[in-house]
Amino acid sequence: MSIHWQYVRHDKLDSNLLDAEHSLHQSPLFCDASLAALLDAYPRERLGIWTFGEHAEGDERPIFGTANDLSGEEILEAVKKGRIWLNLRATNELVPHYAETADHIFDSLQSRMGQRIIKRDMSVLISSPGIHVHYHLDIPLVALLQVRGTKTLYLYPEAEQFAPTERLEAIALGEGDESLFFESAFDAHVQPVELKPGKGISWPQNAPHRVQNGDMMNVSLSCEFMTWPALFRANALYANGRLRRSFGARPGRPKGMAPATFGKAALARVFKKFERGETTPEPRDPAFVLDLDSPGAVRTL
Incomplete structure (x- = not known):
């Protein structure tokens, strides 16, 4: 298994990106039979x-569904027939x-970035031909490695115009999606x-994208x-969101590893300590169920 990262500059972004070349697309872990077994x-x-x-x-907004008692093979068939996006979060755990695959990815990133990598979460994404994943951002750093099929990642600058500060804070606080x-x-x-099998990319933290x-799975x-x-930075965003909501503050976006960022990160720990256990996520009701006998392999609930 080989993974090689290099820094590259793109015309429309202020920050360097990390491009990858890898051999993960040659692994038997991602053939149809292995994916069906993974889903089971x-x-x-x-x-x-x-x-x-x-x-x-x-x-x-994304629409949530369920597979009920379908087998892994049937779920995979529904993805090929419909407009479905499967996210198997923390597959490595x-x-x-x-x-082992996740360890190789994260260790290679750690070596290239020269920084310790923590909170490692590798999700396997299995998605339908032609599906579009909405405009959004992530609070952690993300690396996306393509194994099968092709896709286009559209990256936008991490700036107020493209992701307003208050919305960025709300995402850090876990308010909605x-x-x-x-x-x-x-x-x-x-x-x-453009991402093809054997290619990958990692982009600046909080950069919006879609x-x-x-036309393939x-x-x-x-x-x-x-x-x-x-x-x-993530904890500073969290603290800023709490200060805005609870005390009427108007904080700006965190600026690098400034003293204020460290102070806000420490404050976030205090907020989280007092908030722990106070709220529980509301259960999510599915809007559709995978159904191979329905058009597009989906039946609305």
Whole structure:
């Protein structure tokens, strides 16, 4: 298994990106039979099953579904026939024989970045031909490695115009999902990145993005992680959100590893200590169920 990262500069972004060349697409872990076995082995209650509308302006939200008692092979068939996006979060922790693959990815990133990588979460993404993943951002750092199929990643600058500070703080606080409001004018600043099997990329923390699949089933590895600077930034965002909501403060975005960032990160620990156990997530009701006998392999509930 080989993974090689290099820093590259793209015209439309202020920060360098990390591009990867890898051999993961040659692994037997990602053939149809292995993916069906993975879906059977993965805890069904943890399986993220989503669909998305067509790409458009506005605040597009993912729609949550369920597979009920379908087998892994049947779920895979539904993905090939429909507009489905499966997210198997923390596959490296929940299905042990994928842990070595994750270790190779994260260790290679750690070596290239020269920073310790913590909070390692490798998700296997299995998605339908042609599906568009809405405009959103992630709080951790992310590396996306393409294993099967092709997709285009559309990256936007990490700036107020593309992700307002208050919305960024809300995402850090876990208020709703990671969606952002999209305007077609943003595409004047977009950096498209074509991903084919054997390619990968990691982008700046909190950079907004959207993804368009090619006309075939896609398999990708979405690897979320933190470095210590990234963790301090995430906690500073959390603290800023609490200060804005509870005390009427108007904090700006965290600026690198400044003293204020360290102070906000420490304050976040205090907030989290007092908030622990006070709220529990509301259960999510599925809007559809995978059904091979229905058009598009989906039946609305």
